[in-house]
Amino acid sequence: MNPRKIEFILALIAGITGIIAGITGIASGGILAAFFGSEELSNATSMTATDSEVLVAAGGFAIIFSIIALVLGIALLVFAVLIKRNAKVFGILTLVAGAVGFFLVGLLWIVPGVLAIIAGIMCLVRKVETV
Structure with a gap:
């Protein structure tokens, strides 16, 4: 049996849902x-040009942060595959990627973030018996 199967599955699901969160x-x-x-919206709601520019800039920042979250989701997939080689290093990277995503896309990152943090902690804490 694969000794790091649980961590692999958790990180894999975190990566897939992280990609979905990034695309969303x-x-x-x-x-x-x-x-x-x-x-049309600014004329209908009597928004000023400054208000409209600020909201467009906020949308641009959301796109940039989501692209970074998409890259983190892809990185989580890579970390899931590599967890079996060096559990400590990729456990730390999985933990960091899971935590950083919360700062980027917030509530969209709840599922991938929690799963990545759990997988990272399990890689660092759990001892695997070698047969």
Whole structure:
């Protein structure tokens, strides 16, 4: 039996859901930027040009942070594969990637973040018996 199977599965699911969170963030940031950048909305809601520019900039930042979260999701997939080689190093990297995602996309990162943090802690704490 594979000694790090649980950590592998948790990190793999974290990576897949992290990719989904990144793509969702990119889409929502694009919709935010496109929706609030339209002149029809600012005319209909009496928003000033400054308000509209700020909301478009917020959508741009959401896209940038979501792209970084997407890269973290892909990195979690790579870490899941490499956990079996060096559990301590990739456990720390998985733990850090899981924590950093919360600062990037917030609530979208709940599932991948919690799973990555659990997998990282298990890699660092759990002793595997060699047969």
